[in-house]
Every structure is written in structure tokens, then in C-alpha cells.
Amino acid sequence: MMWMYRVQSKSQRSTYVMTDMVIGAQYVPALKVRGDVVQEFYKFDRAGLRPIIYLEKAGYLTRLSGLDYVEHQIKPPAWGRSIEEDFLPERLAPDQTWQNKFFPYGALPGSFAVAQKHKSFRETQNVDVPAGRFQGCIRIETQASYEGGAYAQQRQTLKLTYVDWYAPNVGLVKTITYQGGPNGPEMDRVELIKFDRGAGMNAEARQVPSAHPHG
Numbered sequence: 001m002m003w004m005y006r007v008q009s010k011s012q013r014s015t016y017v018m019t020d021m022v023i024g025a026q027y028v029p030a031l032k033v034r035g036d037v038v039q040e041f042y043k044f045d046r047a048g049l050r051p052i053i054y055l056e057k058a059g060y061l062t063r064l065s066g067l068d069y070v071e072h073q074i075k076p077p078a079w080g081r082s083i084e085e086d087f088l089p090e091r092l093a094p095d096q097t098w099q100n101k102f103f104p105y106g107a108l109p110g111s112f113a114v115a116q117k118h119k120s121f122r123e124t125q126n127v128d129v130p131a132g133r134f135q136g137c138i139r140i141e142t143q144a145s146y147e148g149g150a151y152a153q154q155r156q157t158l159k160l161t162y163v164d165w166y167a168p169n170v171g172l173v174k175t176i177t178y179q180g181g182p183n184g185p186e187m188d189r190v191e192l193i194k195f196d197r198g199a200g201m202n203a204e205a206r207q208v209p210s211a212h213p214h215g
Contacts, residue, residue: 003171004194006130011177011187017043018190020052022198028053028074031064037074056090060098063087066105081106092138092166094122112149118142127165129174129191134167141182160187170195 001022008015023037035055042048051074053064066082068075086100101115123137146158161178175190 001198002194002196003192005190006193008189008191009187017193019043023051026074030073030075033064035064054087057085059090060086061088061090089120092120092140094120094138096120110149112146112151115145115147116142123165127167127174129193131173131192131195134165134170134173137165137167137173140164140166143181 003020005018005020006015007018019041021039021041023039025034026037027034028037031053033053033055035053038052038054040050040052049069050065051067051069053067053074055062055064063084064081065084066077068077082102082104084100084102086098089096089098097117097119099115099117101113103111103113105111107113119141121139121141123139127134127137140163142162142164144160144162146160151157159180161180161182161184163176163178163182164172165174167173170192172190173192175188176186177188178184179187
């Protein structure tokens with residue numbers, strides 16, 4: 001399966017394309033885990049290919065990111081990796097609430113953390129993106145607080161609101177990031193421009209979520 005997104009980032013003052021492709025279930029010796037591997041490629045000045053691993057744990061998906069390829073093998077970087085537990089419920093439905101906290105650059109001394117509160121809703125409107133019109137989406141609203149590390153040194157906390165739309169049998173189709181609350185100024189927008197289910201896949205197959213744009 002493959003997702004291609006257009007990312008319009010006001011915070012980075014750039015527009016670029018991000019492509020996610022499912023590689024499949026793999027055992028990763030360097031991490032001693034077995035999970036679903038997704039390759040993510042950014043097409044812009046700092047372009048590169050990176051692996052993301054999804055694990056199932058206690059009804060939620062855990063996302064391992066900040067990883068590298070070394071001689072075609074997945075390896076953790078020297079500075080640490082991001083482990084985001086409770087990234088998404090395994091079975092996404094409306095009226096779900098959950099919380100999580102993770103360190104985007106690893107739990108190293110002086111690093112910052114992101115505390116998140118999530119709530120899901122049934123989207124009653126069609127979601128229009130370049131890849132088409134999607135019905136019956138689940139909307140997730142996330143309140144995120146960036147704290148600790150440099151934010152603690154500056155005695156401030158960065159607060160963002162993420163709104164994600166997930167379409168049935170497709171996955172993530174749209175994300176909007178707002179500064180502060182949902183009525184704050186828009187910072188970033190991610191929209192699906194192409195989706196390929198892949199040979200041999202059917203609509204009832206379990207979906208691996210595309211890589212999340214947050215952070």
C-alpha cells in the first residue's frame with residue numbers, strides 16, 4: 001500500500017511531497033522487535049528515506065520512528081529514537097478518548113516531550129482532498145503540549161492542535177495543524193494526493209496507518 005501527501009508548511013515556509021509505503025511485517029534484529037514496517041520518503045531539500053515501525057500493544061499501536069537505514073538494515077541512531085506508545089487505537093471508532101506522552105528525539109537529558117490528549121468523532125461532512133472525496137471519516141482532534149528541554153529553559157510551553165481525518169479502508173487523508181487551539185492560525189496542512197492499495201489487497205484487509213505527520 002502507498003500513500004502520497006502534499007505538505008504545505010507555513011512554519012517551514014515550504015511545500016513538499018511525502019510518500020509512505022508499507023513494506024510489511026519484519027523482525028528487526030537491532031531493536032529485537034517484530035512489527036509492520038513503513039518506509040517514508042520526503043521530496044524536498046532535506047530529502048531522505050526513513051523507516052517507521054508499528055507494533056500492537058494493549059489495544060493500541062506503538063510507533064517507533066527516528067530510525068535509520070545502515071547497509072539496508074534498520075538501525076537506531078546514536079542519539080536515540082522516538083517511541084510513541086498509544087499512537088492510535090487498533091480499531092478506530094468515534095467517541096474514543098486517550099492520552100499519551102513521548103519524546104520525539106529520545107528520552108535523553110535535556111530533550112523535550114510532547115504530551116497529547118486525543119478525542120475521536122464521526123465526521124458528518126465529506127472530506128475533499130486532491131486524491132478525491134471521502135465519506136464516513138473519523139476525525140481525531142489532538143491537543144499537544146511541547147514541554148521540557150529548551151521549552152523549560154525558555155520558561156514557555158508550545159501548544160498545538162492537530163485535526164486528522166481517517167477514511168475507511170484508506171487511512172489518513174488530511175491533517176491540519178493550528179497554533180494554540182482549534183481557532184488559532186493554521187500552521188501546516190497535509191492532504192492525500194494519491195493512494196494505491198497494492199496488488200492482492202482487498203477492502204477488508206487490516207490497514208497499517210500511514211506515517212503520522214505530527215512533529
